[in-house]
Amino acid sequence: RSDLHLGDLVIDVREEVSRLARSIGHQQSPAYYDQTQGGRVYLAPRVAATPPQGSANVAALPPPASAPAQTPQQQPATPRAWLGVRIQQVTDEVAESLNVKPARGALIVSVDEGGPAKPAGMHVGDVIVRYDGKDIKEMRELPTLVAETPVGKTVEIVVVRKGKEETLVARLGQVPQADRKPEPDKKPEPTKKPGAEKDVAALPDLPADSPFKEFFDDFFKRRQETAGDRPVIAAKVLGMDLTTITRALRERLKIKDSVNGVVIAAVEPGSPAADKKLKPGDVIVELAQDAVSDAAAVQTRIDQLRKSGRKTALMLVANPAGDMRFVALPLP
Numbered sequence: 105r106s107d108l109h110l111g112d113l114v115i116d117v118r119e120e121v122s123r124l125a126r127s128i129g130h131q132q133s134p135a136y137y138d139q140t141q142g143g144r145v146y147l148a149p150r151v152a153a154t155p156p157q158g159s160a161n162v163a164a165l166p167p168p169a170s171a172p173a174q175t176p177q178q179q180p181a182t183p184r185a186w187l188g189v190r191i192q193q194v195t196d197e198v199a200e201s202l203n204v205k206p207a208r209g210a211l212i213v214s215v216d217e218g219g220p221a222k223p224a225g226m227h228v229g230d231v232i233v234r235y236d237g238k239d240i241k242e243m244r245e246l247p248t249l250v251a252e253t254p255v256g257k258t259v260e261i262v263v264v265r266k267g268k269e270e271t272l273v274a275r276l277g278q279v280p281q282a283d284r285k286p287e288p289d290k291k292p293e294p295t296k297k298p299g300a301e302k303d304v305a306a307l308p309d310l311p312a313d314s315p316f317k318e319f320f321d322d323f324f325k326r327r328q329e330t331a332g333d334r335p336v337i338a339a340k341v342l343g344m345d346l347t348t349i350t351r352a353l354r355e356r357l358k359i360k361d362s363v364n365g366v367v368i369a370a371v372e373p374g375s376p377a378a379d380k381k382l383k384p385g386d387v388i389v390e391l392a393q394d395a396v397s398d399a400a401a402v403q404t405r406i407d408q409l410r411k412s413g414r415k416t417a418l419m420l421v422a423n424p425a426g427d428m429r430f431v432a433l434p435l436p
Contacts (some may be wrong), residue, residue: 106278111353134206162174184251185276188219193243194231197432201392201418202231203267206385209233209241212263212419213428224274226263228420228428229393233269234262250276338399341406343375344368344382357385359424364398365389380431382421389428390420410435 191210199207209231215221233240236259253259258275299375339346347369349359357367365387369375388396391405392414409417416432 123275150267183255184279185257186219186279187192187249187274187276188221189215189226189232189241190214191232191246192429195432197416197434198418199429201414201416202229202264203434204231204233204264207214207294208242209240209264210246211430213430220274220277224261226261226272226274227265229390229430230263230265232261232263234260236260260352275323337369339403341399341402342435343372343377346388346402348398349387357424359387360426363387363389363424363426364395364397365422366396366402376433380433382431385424386421387422387424389422393420407436426429 106393112295115199175258189212192213194204194207196207198211199205202211212221212226212228212230212232214228215226218366219415232246236253238245238249240246240249240334244262251274255276255278258273261272261274263270324428335349337345345368346352346366349364349367350425351417353367354361355361359367368377368382368384370384371382390396391402394410396402396405406417416434419431419433420428420430
């Protein structure tokens with residue numbers, strides 16, 4: 105027929121299916137036509153009205169008027185396995201800093217306290233290079249392999265830690281329910297001394313030619329910095345102004361109590377730090393896999409890396425909310 109359309113063909117097929125169903129005793133059985141499976145037609149029992157699992161673009165034939173309406177039954181969700189780590193890609197710079205040759209695997213940036221990875225002995229900075237006998241070349245391969253593993257299975261995981269391979273054993277758990285959210289950190293209200301705000305904010309109103317103006321300007325500037333109104337820059341490293349975390353600075357930037365390290369106060373435009381998307385308020389937690397607590401320690405560690413011939417400095421950086429990532433900065 106010259107006027108045949110796709111819709112006409114579907115109608116014809118459905119009518120033929122209904123006729124076929126009646127001829128073999130399925131007068132009240134729903135049928136499913138799957139366009140993705142070469143036009144296969146499925147006949148379901150009278151008690152079921154759900155198409156085969158995995159079928160797509162499914163059209164269900166309506167039952168005869170005399171038959172009761174069928175309600176599709178919802179299939180229960182399949183439980184998914186859970187390892188309990190956050191990971192990122194291993195770049196060439198990161199691989200050089202961690203002595204991973206060649207660059208491969210999935211770099212662990214955080215380990216969930218209640219996850220299977222914690223009792224298995226996995227650490228931040230480990231690089232997973234083999235999972236259950238399968239090599240991990242790209243980060244994206246690991247989540248797929250974990251998802252395909254049955255919940256409760258015990259698997260061997262090979263990690264590179266400080267340049268050496270170690271084999272760990274983990275028993276996979278089940279992905280936690282999405283509605284289980286951790287309670288937000290409760291921070292105690294800061295205690296303010298009576299008159300403290302007045303002392304810090306009140307600048308003397310002195311004439312410009314007063315011999316005491318310079319003295320008082322310097323005095324109150326120092327008081328403001330001590331009170332946390334303006335961070336004191338302790339070091340300038342790799343295009344970043346660094347300062348120590350104070351209670352006032354933590355409250356102003358809303359840095360979680362669990363985040364400790366050195367605060368980035370400013371980032372020089374066009375610097376390697378700016379290219380890596382580092383920004384004021386980020387916290388350097390580790391440098392070359394060593395924890396840092398003040399800006400002087402960062403400068404000392406950078407000097408040591410230069411003397412040892414390293415080309416990059418690997419930093420574990422957290423944002424105020426506590427989300428972490430590794431950043432490799434080139435050493436000039």
